Amino acid sequence: MRLAELSKTQKRNPMTKRIKDTIVASRIIEAVCDSAGIEPKEMLSYTRKWRVSYPRFAAMILIRRHTFMSLHDIGKIFKINHANVCYALRKLATSKPGDRLAATYQAAEQALIQQNENL
Numbered sequence: 001m002r003l004a005e006l007s008k009t010q011k012r013n014p015m016t017k018r019i020k021d022t023i024v025a026s027r028i029i030e031a032v033c034d035s036a037g038i039e040p041k042e043m044l045s046y047t048r049k050w051r052v053s054y055p056r057f058a059a060m061i062l063i064r065r066h067t068f069m070s071l072h073d074i075g076k077i078f079k080i081n082h083a084n085v086c087y088a089l090r091k092l093a094t095s096k097p098g099d100r101l102a103a104t105y106q107a108a109e110q111a112l113i114q115q116n117e118n119l
Helices: 003-012 014-036 050-066 071-078 082-094 100-118
Strands: none
Touching: 014 050, 014 071, 014 100, 050 071, 050 082, 050 100, 071 082, 082 100
């Protein structure tokens, strides 16, 4: 199948966007885990330790900004309610530039940029 035919097929298939979002979300989680020095399994756990929760917040925010996933879908990835995803978004919006969450988010975003450059 040629590339033009493949792109036409992908445009018609509504699941393609969802699959791409899932792939991008997993790459974002990997990049955030690498920058924070934690395991993906640990990030997806229920722990409330700051060394895990801030990178988790950063991952939720990056997934929201770089995909078309709804808050509900992002919550499913992390096994939480959509309101917790809203809380993460508000927490970053109200954080100060030198705050730990803002620093974690910036480091995660830089790791994501480097990961995309290496592809």
